[in-house]
Amino acid sequence: MIQLTEEQKMIRDMVRKIAKEKIAPRAAEIDETDEFPMDYVEVYKENNLFKMVLPEKHGGIDANTTTLCVIVEELAKAYASAPQMLITTGAALHILLKAATEAQQMRFFKRLEQGTQACSFALTEPNHGSDAGSLQTKAVLNGDHYIINGSKAFITTGEIAEMHLVFVRTGGEKTKGISVIMVDKNTPGFRVGKKEHKMGFAGTGTVELIFEDAKVPKDSIVGKVNEGWSLLLNIANMMRVWGAGCTALGNAQGALDYVVEYAKQRFQFGKPIASFQAIQFMLADMAILIESARSLIYRTAYVMDTDGGSFKNIETLVCMSKCYAADVGMKVTTDAVQIMGGYGYTKEYPVERRMRDAKSVQIYDGSNQIQRVVISRNLLG
Amino acid sequence: MAKLFGSETYARLSNQGMQIMGGYGYSLEYDMQRHFRDSRIITVSAGSSQMQRTVISRAMGLKVV
Amino acid sequence: MIHFTEEQKMMQEMVRKLVKDKVAPRAAEIDETDEFPWDIAKVFGENGLLNLVLPEEYGGVNANNTTLCIVIEEIAKVSPACGLTVFTTQALLNVLVRGGNEEQKNRFFPKFASADKICAFVLTEPNSGSDAASIQTKAILDGDSYVFNGNKIFISTGEVSDFYLVFAMTRPGEGAKGMSAFIVEKGIPGFSFGKKENKMGLRGNPTVELIFEDARVPKENLLGEEGRGWKMLTEYGNLMRTWGAASTSLGIAEGALEYATGYARERIQFGRPIGSFQAIQFMLADMAILTEAARSLIYRASWMIDQGTESSSKIEPMVSMAKCFTTDTAMKVTTDAVQILGGYGYTKDYPLERMMRDAKGVQIFDGTNQIQRVIISRNLLGKF
Numbered sequence: 001m002i003q004l005t006e007e008q009k010m011i012r013d014m015v016r017k018i019a020k021e022k023i024a025p026r027a028a029e030i031d032e033t034d035e036f037p038m039d040y041v042e043v044y045k046e047n048n049l050f051k052m053v054l055p056e057k058h059g060g061i062d063a064n065t066t067t068l069c070v071i072v073e074e075l076a077k078a079y080a081s082a083p084q085m086l087i088t089t090g091a092a093l094h095i096l097l098k099a100a101t102e103a104q105q106m107r108f109f110k111r112l113e114q115g116t117q118a119c120s121f122a123l124t125e126p127n128h129g130s131d132a133g134s135l136q137t138k139a140v141l142n143g144d145h146y147i148i149n150g151s152k153a154f155i156t157t158g159e160i161a162e163m164h165l166v167f168v169r170t171g172g173e174k175t176k177g178i179s180v181i182m183v184d185k186n187t188p189g190f191r192v193g194k195k196e197h198k199m200g201f202a203g204t205g206t207v208e209l210i211f212e213d214a215k216v217p218k219d220s221i222v223g224k225v226n227e228g229w230s231l232l233l234n235i236a237n238m239m240r241v242w243g244a245g246c247t248a249l250g251n252a253q254g255a256l257d258y259v260v261e262y263a264k265q266r267f268q269f270g271k272p273i274a275s276f277q278a279i280q281f282m283l284a285d286m287a288i289l290i291e292s293a294r295s296l297i298y299r300t301a302y303v304m305d306t307d308g309g310s311f312k313n314i315e316t317l318v319c320m321s322k323c324y325a326a327d328v329g330m331k332v333t334t335d336a337v338q339i340m341g342g343y344g345y346t347k348e349y350p351v352e353r354r355m356r357d358a359k360s361v362q363i364y365d366g367s368n369q370i371q372r373v374v375i376s377r378n379l380l381g
Numbered sequence: 382m383a384k385l386f387g388s389e390t391y392a393r394l395s396n397q398g399m400q401i402m403g404g405y406g407y408s409l410e411y412d413m414q415r416h417f418r419d420s421r422i423i424t425v426s427a428g429s430s431q432m433q434r435t436v437i438s439r440a441m442g443l444k445v446v
Numbered sequence: 447m448i449h450f451t452e453e454q455k456m457m458q459e460m461v462r463k464l465v466k467d468k469v470a471p472r473a474a475e476i477d478e479t480d481e482f483p484w485d486i487a488k489v490f491g492e493n494g495l496l497n498l499v500l501p502e503e504y505g506g507v508n509a510n511n512t513t514l515c516i517v518i519e520e521i522a523k524v525s526p527a528c529g530l531t532v533f534t535t536q537a538l539l540n541v542l543v544r545g546g547n548e549e550q551k552n553r554f555f556p557k558f559a560s561a562d563k564i565c566a567f568v569l570t571e572p573n574s575g576s577d578a579a580s581i582q583t584k585a586i587l588d589g590d591s592y593v594f595n596g597n598k599i600f601i602s603t604g605e606v607s608d609f610y611l612v613f614a615m616t617r618p619g620e621g622a623k624g625m626s627a628f629i630v631e632k633g634i635p636g637f638s639f640g641k642k643e644n645k646m647g648l649r650g651n652p653t654v655e656l657i658f659e660d661a662r663v664p665k666e667n668l669l670g671e672e673g674r675g676w677k678m679l680t681e682y683g684n685l686m687r688t689w690g691a692a693s694t695s696l697g698i699a700e701g702a703l704e705y706a707t708g709y710a711r712e713r714i715q716f717g718r719p720i721g722s723f724q725a726i727q728f729m730l731a732d733m734a735i736l737t738e739a740a741r742s743l744i745y746r747a748s749w750m751i752d753q754g755t756e757s758s759s760k761i762e763p764m765v766s767m768a769k770c771f772t773t774d775t776a777m778k779v780t781t782d783a784v785q786i787l788g789g790y791g792y793t794k795d796y797p798l799e800r801m802m803r804d805a806k807g808v809q810i811f812d813g814t815n816q817i818q819r820v821i822i823s824r825n826l827l828g829k830f
Contacts, residue, residue: 128715129788129789130788134717153789196789196793197793197794197795198792198793199792199793199794199800199803268573268576269580270580278819330781338815338816341575341810342599342643342810344810345645345647345806345807346644346645346646356799359799359802362785363784363788363791364789367788369785
């Protein structure tokens with residue numbers, strides 16, 4: 001089932017090398033300062049990773065879900081925050097590919113080239129998290145422009161994004177009146193607000209976006225007016241498998257790799273702690289959880305890449321992948337800190353950071369509670 | 382809380398107890414299989430675990446709308 | 447079983463009010479800056495919380511195990527890091543009260559009359575964490591003093607303390623039989639502080655390295671006799687896990703549960719409070735169950751200790767269970783509480799992510815939960 005093509009193996013090796021040489025050495029510092037890693041941006045641009053989901057004619061590699069999983073997993077093994085800007089950008093580009101006109105695509109892709117190449121994916125609002133369908137940021141047509149008012153919260157990559165893919169209310173109640181609009185960072189009336197001061201997931205540029213009579217050209221609407229909700233359901237939500245799911249998976253794997261080496265070298269009672277069954281069993285349980293999460297994720301990716309299931313079937317698998325991998329990530333990283341004892345609790349070792357980062361994945365990209373709502377709804381009908 | 386925690390602990394321990402005893406735990410010759418069976422009904426009878434949780438959350442000031 | 451005396455109830459009320467007024471407004475800042483809160487230590491001192499176990503003439507209340515549990519739990523609801531100051535100080539005084547001789551009590555107790563002295567409990571070394579009997583710091587008698595050499599690490603309330611209860615080997619190489627306990631005063635030549643740990647949580651309580659280089663400690667500061675250190679550690683030291691790690695994490699769990707419950711009542715999603723959804727209700731119910739089970743375990747163990755009638759083989763596993771279960775509970779409860787608050791729970795604008803980071807620390811310190819399970823299973827299985 002997890003059978004990578006030669007090309008995917010090459011991509012994996014390339015990303016693994018980047019992760020080792022460019023990503024991992026900076027992780028602790030980024031965690032400490034919470035500054036957006038512009039050096040990562042440069043590395044991703046050099047290696048064409050922002051554009052990975054685009055077809056070749058737009059400079060991408062037409063990455064399918066499995067390829068995206070491989071990339072995110074490898075980066076998250078080094079540092080969970082590292083792939084987040086690629087995930088939000090990939091999410092936005094996916095929607096543009098599926099729903100934007102040829103002319104819009106040319107315009108937006110060209111615009112992105114002029115800056116960081118990064119996009120944010122702006123859905124959440126201060127009072128509308130899991131209940132995204134009732135979002136309130138309003139876009140009103142006025143001549144050739146939409147006038148947007150409102151605010152978005154917890155927007156990953158928002159700090160440095162060149163463009164923001166924003167879900168706005170253009171029509172009536174709930175999910176029936178939502179549209180998708182592309183907002184340039186230089187739009188008059190638009191600004192980046194407060195940066196969230198978080199427990200972990202540092203350097204992901206999580207900010208508030210503020211729209212005060214922001215004036216956006218009319219032809220920035222992506223897809224049909226008032227039909228944005230279906231883009232969210234049919235395209236964006238499916239990315240949880242390679243986004244949040246693989247972030248959690250890579251992060252957990254990184255923690256396990258680290259703590260296995262530690263357990264072999266740390267001596268107590270005259271023996272390496274790895275020789276104690278209590279520790280061996282903990283490590284074994286952690287490995288079991290990780291492999292089961294990996295199996296679920298890559299199975300889901302395979303089904304998606306081969307069109308091997310109904311929408312409902314795939315949606316359920318995606319939600320399970322996200323929810324399960326995130327819970328596994330939390331448990332594995334928590335136990336990794338525990339195995340390392342006092343040392344694991346200090347900032348000198350990377351596992352406490354991984355534990356703080358793991359918590360984020362249980363919350364973002366649809367909390368694990370919401371995933372369970374979807375799963376049980378699909379189960380129950 | 383006491384009913385819920387006690388009964389679920391009994392169920393969990395009798396399950397683990399069977400696991401520790403392996404095949405013998407499953408045999409009618411030993412009492413462990415009886416504990417396993419008995420404990421299951423205790424989490425259901427006299428107010429199921431789900432009902433206990435509902436009562437507890439109500440006592441915490443949460444209401445089902 | 448959980449029956450508090452009138453005095454204990456008053457103490458609980460007093461501490462609850464004190465931490466609400468003085469500690470709560472400072473808790474986030476203390477975590478953020480990781481600076482020791484001298485202002486809070488002063489307030490604790492003024493209200494008798496630094497001298498709890500001392501006799502009344504020295505400003506104490508002869509606090510028993512349960513009283514200490516009550517005090518630490520109340521402080522930890524708001525700031526476990528601040529609770530640690532009281533914890534490590536009482537840890538030293540407790541051993542001094544029980545294991546010190548008359549001369550030592552007469553000499554040391556008056557120094558605490560000013561109610562501003564802070565203490566630390568010094569055991570862990572770089573290569574001796576859970577395996578405490580293998581400590582290598584030496585204390586060799588030379589004339590009128592013991593000469594200390596060695597390093598101690600992860601010492602809570604280190605550097606800021608005035609007195610240190612130090613476990614060292616008076617007969618190196620003899621394991622537990624060669625271990626002795628000493629009171630070491632800050633400022634003696636040869637005793638210095640090394641690296642301060644930058645920790646994930648429990649920030650504001652300095653965790654530092656202690657360095658002894660030919661430090662001379664007066665002979666009279668040896669507690670009990672040479673070779674009694676291990677016995678003091680297991681007889682008095684281990685019991686303090688009930689009011690130390692266990693009560694700290696009970697407080698953390700309660701604080702998190704209270705906050706998450708309040709939030710669930712207020713936060714509207716899908717047009718109604720999220721507390722009206724069964725998925726959230728059941729999470730909160732499970733968190734409440736674990737917290738109450740932990741409380742029951744702690745105060746039962748504490749009651750056994752205060753009765754003084756049970757054998758140590760009965761009490762020891764109870765103490766380990768209380769420590770292990772309560773800290774695991776706090777980890778689970780705080781993790782779920784952050785989850786209930788969602789994105790807000792993950793930000794530093796709300797206290798829950800701090801509580802979650804703090805909870806992790808308590809699973810590790812004061813004997814890791816793995817070591818507690820070793821103790822529990824050893825008592826269960828006996829020799830075989």
